Amino acid sequence: xxxxxxxxxxxxxxxxxxxxxxxxxxxxxxxxxxxxxxxxxxxxxxxxxxxxxxxxxxxxxxxxxxxxxxxxxxxxxxxxxxxxxxxxxxxxxxxxxxxxxxxxxxxxxxxxxxxxxxxxxxxxxxxxxxxxxxxxxxxxxxxxxxxxxxxxxxxxxxxxxxxxxxxxxxxxxxxxxxxxxxxxxxxxxxxxxxxxxxxxxxxx
Amino acid sequence: xxxxxxxxxxxxxxxxxxxxxxxxxxxxxxxxxxxxxxxxxxxxxxxxxxxxxxxxxxxxxxxxxxxxxxxxxxxxxxxxxxxxxxxxxxxxxxxxxxxxxxxxxxxxxxxxxxxxxxxxxxxxxxxxxxxxxxxxxxxxxxxxxxxxxxxxxxxxxxxxxxxxxxxxxxxxxxxxxxxxxxxxxxxxxxxxxxxxxxxxxxxxxxxxxxxxxxxxxxxxxxxxxxxxxxxxxxxxxxxxxxxxxxxxxxxxxxxxxxxxxxxxxxxxx
Numbered sequence: 499x500x501x502x503x504x505x506x507x508x509x510x511x512x513x514x515x516x517x518x519x520x521x522x523x524x525x526x527x528x529x530x531x532x533x534x535x536x537x538x539x540x541x542x543x544x545x546x547x548x549x550x551x552x553x554x555x556x557x558x559x560x561x562x563x564x565x566x567x568x569x570x571x572x573x574x575x576x577x578x579x580x581x582x583x584x585x586x587x588x589x590x591x592x593x594x595x596x597x598x599x600x601x602x603x604x605x606x607x608x609x610x611x612x613x614x615x616x617x618x619x620x621x622x623x624x625x626x627x628x629x630x631x632x633x634x635x636x637x638x639x640x641x642x643x644x645x646x647x648x649x650x651x652x653x654x655x656x657x658x659x660x661x662x663x664x665x666x667x668x669x670x671x672x673x674x675x676x677x678x679x680x681x682x683x684x685x686x687x688x689x690x691x692x693x694x695x696x697x698x699x700x701x702x
Numbered sequence: 703x704x705x706x707x708x709x710x711x712x713x714x715x716x717x718x719x720x721x722x723x724x725x726x727x728x729x730x731x732x733x734x735x736x737x738x739x740x741x742x743x744x745x746x747x748x749x750x751x752x753x754x755x756x757x758x759x760x761x762x763x764x765x766x767x768x769x770x771x772x773x774x775x776x777x778x779x780x781x782x783x784x785x786x787x788x789x790x791x792x793x794x795x796x797x798x799x800x801x802x803x804x805x806x807x808x809x810x811x812x813x814x815x816x817x818x819x820x821x822x823x824x825x826x827x828x829x830x831x832x833x834x835x836x837x838x839x840x841x842x843x844x845x846x847x848x849x850x851x852x853x854x855x856x857x858x859x860x861x862x863x864x865x866x867x868x869x870x871x872x873x874x875x876x877x878x879x880x881x882x883x884x885x886x887x888x889x890x891x892x893x894x895x896x897x898x899x900x901x902x903x904x905x906x907x908x909x910x911x912x913x914x915x916x917x918x919x920x921x922x923x924x925x926x927x928x929x930x931x932x933x934x935x936x937x938x939x940x941x942x943x944x945x946x947x948x949x950x951x952x953x954x955x956x957x958x959x960x961x962x963x964x965x966x967x968x969x970x971x
Contacts (some may be wrong), residue, residue, distance in 0.1 A: 648823055649792055649954050653909060655909045
């Protein structure tokens with residue numbers, strides 16, 4: 499009987515029916531409950547591994563308590579990506595003009611290979627971005643990128659030259675990390691963002 | 703309970719399952735897909751004059767059937783965080799497991815051997831990882847799904863394509879979905895890639911297509927950054943194009959009545 503069971507176990511294990519834990523390092527924490535204070539819709543439940551431009555591990559939950567303008571891009575992009583930064587700058591001044599001061603601009607990179615914290619620091623300088631306001635995030639692996647893109651609704655792929663093609667979606671997150679509005683395409687106006695943010699503030 | 707004993711009990715149960723009448727098909731079984739080449743018909747070269755290199759796929763093992771409702775019920779017991787009432791909305795939309803009740807039981811017991819649907823990409827991915835597996839890449843899935851019963855690549859076979867398109871146009875049946883494994887296996891020995899449910903792939907969100915720009919191949923620069931985008935160099939494969947359009951409309955949290963998944967694992971050489 500025992501032999502039969504162990505044989506059965508082997509057969510089933512081969513067919514993929516055995517449990518497998520923690521083979522991906524940072525995923526092991528996935529099954530643990532995340533802070534219950536976060537709403538279920540919050541993007542901050544994602545536990546991808548990101549680093550800030552300073553090289554420190556960046557916990558998305560640390561963004562709680564303020565509005566976040568979030569997009570994904572990569573710094574080597576020559577096509578429309580300078581336009582992405584321009585659009586984010588436009589949003590930055592529009593928010594300030596509307597009297598909203600408590601917000602961060604987060605640009606998460608598609609590119610785990612080239613967009614290292616060092617490169618992102620350089621990019622902040624080159625583009626004269628306020629490091630207090632802007633958080634540029636460096637992913638550890640494509641898995642982290644794929645996950646965030648899947649959550650926001652961004653479509654992307656990379657080619658053999660390590661160039662990324664991606665949709666330009668900018669998300670507005672409320673103080674809980676819940677996506678309350680999004681701009682699809684850089685031609686979209688920012689009135690909805692301001693309106694959504696104002697509505698949240700008035701509701702408080 | 704010590705973990706050794708718990709493992710023993712779990713595996714004893716699994717080992718006895720075939721005699722206990724749990725089900726008629728070993729659902730987690732995989733089949734070897736040999737290494738091969740795939741023509742990336744969904745992309746276009748950066749320059750019109752460039753030729754597209756075929757995608758080289760390493761061999762891997764793929765589940766013979768899509769994951770069933772019964773399989774997924776077991777997973778729900780192991781992973782309470784994926785139970786209907788507990789799953790977080792960022793990982794699964796409000797339709798998640800619509801066909802299960804609040805006690806995490808299948809509403810229609812007759813659907814136990816049908817493919818699980820109303821599952822998000824995040825849920826599917828965690829399911830596969832709980833077995834030490836992963837979701838197939840889009841290339842892997844399309845490669846295996848291009849085969850009919852006799853050909854590795856049946857994408858030039860008019861009947862094969864017509865049947866797929868016919869299935870795509872069928873509305874939801876009131877009787878639910880058919881059990882897995884009722885159709886003939888394809889060339890690789892894999893069942894139900896067409897005709898039953900659509901399936902998640904790991905990089906489902908990797909195709910850039912827009913309604914307006916697909917005819918001329920030029921993408922709206924405001925919407926998209928970069929050169930890649932679906933052009934449909936293989937216009938005859940309209941069925942594949944529909945799959946790409948469907949996938950591009952999904953978010954990782956999306957769930958629908960006809961979207962399921964299966965898992966694969968790499969083969970160490």
